[in-house]
Every structure is written in C-alpha cells, then in structure tokens.
Amino acid sequence: xxxxxxxxxxxxxxxxxxxxxxxxxxxxxxxxxxxxx
Amino acid sequence: xxxxxxxxxxxxxxxxxxxxxxxxxxxxxxxxxxxxxxxxxxxxxxxxxxxxxxxxxxxxxxxxxxxxxxxxxxxxxxxxxxxxxxxxxxxxxxxxxxxxxxxxxxxxxxxxxxxxxxxxxxxxxxxxxxxxxxxxxxxxxxxxxxxxxxxxxxxxxxxxxxxxxxxxxxxxxxxxxxxxxxxxxxxxxxxxxxxxxxxxxxxxxxxxxxxxxxxxxxxxxxxxxxxxxxxxxxxxxxx
Numbered sequence: 001x002x003x004x005x006x007x008x009x010x011x012x013x014x015x016x017x018x019x020x021x022x023x024x025x026x027x028x029x030x031x032x033x034x035x036x037x
Numbered sequence: 038x039x040x041x042x043x044x045x046x047x048x049x050x051x052x053x054x055x056x057x058x059x060x061x062x063x064x065x066x067x068x069x070x071x072x073x074x075x076x077x078x079x080x081x082x083x084x085x086x087x088x089x090x091x092x093x094x095x096x097x098x099x100x101x102x103x104x105x106x107x108x109x110x111x112x113x114x115x116x117x118x119x120x121x122x123x124x125x126x127x128x129x130x131x132x133x134x135x136x137x138x139x140x141x142x143x144x145x146x147x148x149x150x151x152x153x154x155x156x157x158x159x160x161x162x163x164x165x166x167x168x169x170x171x172x173x174x175x176x177x178x179x180x181x182x183x184x185x186x187x188x189x190x191x192x193x194x195x196x197x198x199x200x201x202x203x204x205x206x207x208x209x210x211x212x213x214x215x216x217x218x219x220x221x222x223x224x225x226x227x228x229x230x231x232x233x234x235x236x237x238x239x240x241x242x243x244x245x246x247x248x249x250x251x252x253x254x255x256x257x258x259x260x261x262x263x264x265x266x267x268x269x270x271x272x273x274x275x276x
Contacts, residue, residue, distance in 0.1 A: 001153040003190035010184045017179040019168035025161060 153192060156184075199226050 157163040160181070167179035193200070202211050212227040 001192045002156045002186045003192075004154045006154070006184050006186075010186065012183040012185060014180060014182050017164065017167050017181050019172060019177075019179050022164060022168040024169060025165065 156186070199223075202227075 155166075157166065163181050167181050172179055199215075202215055209227075209231065212224060212231075215223050215227055
C-alpha cells in the first residue's frame with residue numbers, strides 16, 4: 001500500500017490491458033507434491 | 038449456625054493458587070480466551086471485521102483477524118515464528134486503518150477517507166489484479182498504472198499468512214514448521230525469503246534509491262527485512 005494521493009507527476013504510464021489472453025500465473029504446485037506424497 | 042470469620046475461606050489465597058497454573062495450561066487458557074473473543078466479535082451484529090488479536094503471554098499467541106465474517110484464518114502458536122515482533126501487525130493496522138474504502142476519486146486525492154491505496158511491485162502481480170481478481174461483473178475495463186513512490190510512503194500489507202509466518206519472524210525457524218504443516222511444496226516461499234534477504238545484504242545494488250518505481254521487485258527485500266513497514270530507519274540502513 002502506498003500513501004495517497006498519487007500526484008500526476010508521479011504517474012509514469014497508464015495503459016489499457018488486454019485481458020483476453022491473460023492466464024493465471026502457474027504456481028507449479030501439484031496436489032501430490034503439496035501433500036508430500 | 039453462627040458464621041465465624043475464622044472459618045471464612047481465604048479466597049485471595051485460592052485465587053493466587055489458581056493463577057499459578059502450569060505454562061501448558063496458561064497456553065490453553067490464552068487460546069480459549071482468544072477463541073472466545075473471536076466468536077463474540079463475529080456474532081456481534083454490525084461487526085464486519087474482526088480486529089487482529091495479539092496476546093503475547095504466555096507463548097505469543099497470534100490470531101490474525103479475518104477480513105470478513107465466516108472466513109477462517111490460521112492460528113500461529115509457534116514461538117519461533119514471532120520472536121518479539123508481535124506488535125507489528127497492530128502497527129500495520131494503525132497505519133492502514135483509514136485506507137478503506139477505496140474509490141475512484143482516491144487517486145486524485147479528492148476522497149477524504151483514503152490515506153493509502155493498494156499497489157503491486159511488478160507487472161505480473163498487477164496483471165493478476167487487473168485481469169482476474171478485480172475484473173468481475175461490470176468492471177471489465179482493466180487499466181494498469183505505473184507510478185513512482187517514495188519508499189517511506191510504502192507499507193507492506195501483512196494480512197497474509199505467509200507474510201506473518203516467514204517475514205514477521207525468523208524465516209529459518211519457520212521453514213520447518215511450514216513444511217510440517219503444509220508439505221514440502223510450501224518451502225519455496227521461506228527459501229525465497231531467505232534468498233532475497235541474503236541477496237539484499239550481499240549486493241550493493243540493493244541500496245534504496247531516494248524514489249523507487251512501484252514496479253520494481255526490490256520491495257521483496259524490504260518484506261524480508263523490515264517486517265512490514267518501511268521506516269525511515271530502514272531507509273538509512275546500510276547493507
């Protein structure tokens with residue numbers, strides 16, 4: 001968390017994100033592995 | 038039958054004897070008190086959140102307050118996990134108490150209630166909140182904003198179990214407990230915490246610049262070392 005307000009001079013970029021191709025990041029944890037099997 | 042003061046039971050002495058319970062029973066009593074408080078707070082009408090409960094005696098039992106009623110949280114009763122830093126979550130809450138709710142006018146400073154807003158330190162995390170976590174219903178316009186922020190204005194959100202288990206205490210000591218409870222797959226998180234901490238201490242490049250961009254991963258080093266709050270003392274610390 002950052003102290004507000006965020007002034008206009010601090011903003012570097014504002015971009016619209018295309019979420020159509022977004023996939024959740026792979027956490028690389030399998031069930032058997034998490035259970036220690 | 039005439040009542041005699043001589044036969045009056047010494048209630049003060051019995052009370053002292055009852056207070057001299059074993060450390061194990063003290064732990065049970067403290068846990069029961071915390072559970073009772075948690076149930077009472079959740080049943081109280083109008084209460085939307087349960088405040089974090091911290092009780093340092095006899096074994097530094099910490100109950101991380103849940104964010105909403107009905108959502109369970111974990112209990113931390115391992116002495117090694119929270120050595121002498123049990124007050125940090127309360128300090129964090131004091132700093133972020135008036136940070137909710139967040140509205141559109143907050144970023145421009147027009148809202149009077151906001152003092153802080155949520156941000157991520159890398160693009161991958163920001164993409165998650167923009168495209169998955171906060172994208173629901175009519176809120177389908179995902180916008181990613183990058184901005185510079187002073188490290189002294191940054192507070193790490195500690196309402197996370199791994200934060201409290203690893204970064205709040207000793208990552209080395211918490212590694213064994215985490216692995217025993219959650220399995221070997223969770224060990225990557227304390228290992229990463231140890232790695233970041235070692236890299237931060239061993240690298241000259243880890244020194245904080247006067248202003249840092251909120252898309253840098255360098256904040257992870259701060260999580261490992263400052264237990265949540267970036268203070269001016271940390272800013273002046275030399276690695």
